[in-house]
Amino acid sequence: DAMVIQNPRYQVTQFGKPVTLSCSQTLNHNVMYWYQQKSSQAPKLLFHYYDKDFNNEADTPDNFQSRRPNTSFCFLDIRSPGLGDAAMYLCATSRWTGGTDTQYFGPGTRLTVL
Amino acid sequence: AQSVAQPEDQVNVAEGNPLTVKCTYSVSGNPYLFWYVQYPNRGLQFLLKYITGDNLVKGSYGFEAEFNKSQTSFHLKKPSALVSDSALYFCAVRDRNNNNNDMRFGAGTRLTVKP
Numbered sequence: 001d002a003m004v005i006q007n008p009r010y011q012v013t014q015f016g017k018p019v020t021l022s023c024s025q026t027l028n029h030n031v032m033y034w035y036q037q038k039s040s041q042a043p044k045l046l047f048h049y050y051d052k053d054f055n056n057e058a059d060t061p062d063n064f065q066s067r068r069p070n071t072s073f074c075f076l077d078i079r080s081p082g083l084g085d086a087a088m089y090l091c092a093t094s095r096w097t098g099g100t101d102t103q104y105f106g107p108g109t110r111l112t113v114l
Numbered sequence: 115a116q117s118v119a120q121p122e123d124q125v126n127v128a129e130g131n132p133l134t135v136k137c138t139y140s141v142s143g144n145p146y147l148f149w150y151v152q153y154p155n156r157g158l159q160f161l162l163k164y165i166t167g168d169n170l171v172k173g174s175y176g177f178e179a180e181f182n183k184s185q186t187s188f189h190l191k192k193p194s195a196l197v198s199d200s201a202l203y204f205c206a207v208r209d210r211n212n213n214n215n216d217m218r219f220g221a222g223t224r225l226t227v228k229p
Contacts, residue, residue, distance in 0.1 A: 040202060042219035090157050099146045099208040100165045105157035
């Protein structure tokens with residue numbers, strides 16, 4: 001089945017220690033998104049890639065970076081995690097950025113910062 | 115900018131009873147509207163969307179939603195709730211007239227269906 005996969009499902013890191021979260025997709029979608037979701041709140045868009053074009057949300061901290069080496073994979077890098085970065089991180093994909101298109105989400109990675 | 119309000123943090127219903135999860139939206143133009151469901155420790159799962167046409171949209175697992183332009187609402191409904199419907203539900207909106215890809219989510223409504 002075509003799907004969005006996130007690894008690991010649970011990640012523990014130490015305060016200030018860089019961490020990378022991974023997302024892959026078999027849907028062959030052009031767009032990949034990263035959202036941050038804190039305890040039962042609405043997901044907050046951090047950034048997205050349309051193919052190789054990176055689009056950063058204005059209020060996304062510089063501490064958060066992303067890489068998309070190919071169509072299938074996208075990574076979220078947190079350079080110096082703080083306690084406030086503990087959250088669920090959701091990856092999503094869509095075929096294009098048109099308003100009608102559905103976003104398909106992965107299961108998420110829950111990040112704990114000690 | 116578009117926004118979504120889910121006025122109820124929590125909805126409790128008995129199994130077999132109809133359920134409604136409310137959503138109202140605000141956009142400068144016409145909306146595209148979505149409902150997603152999130153089970154514990156899982157990602158969001160698409161339920162249904164309104165793009166154009168018939169105001170009543172049918173989706174997965176027996177859910178439906180009605181677009182009401184005059185009331186700027188897109189309430190999620192199901193005629194007969196199941197215990198397995200217990201989850202967190204998110205409404206989301208995009209502005210049809212906005213060329214960016216910004217989809218705004220509501221704060222979520224936790225649905226609990228009791229046996």
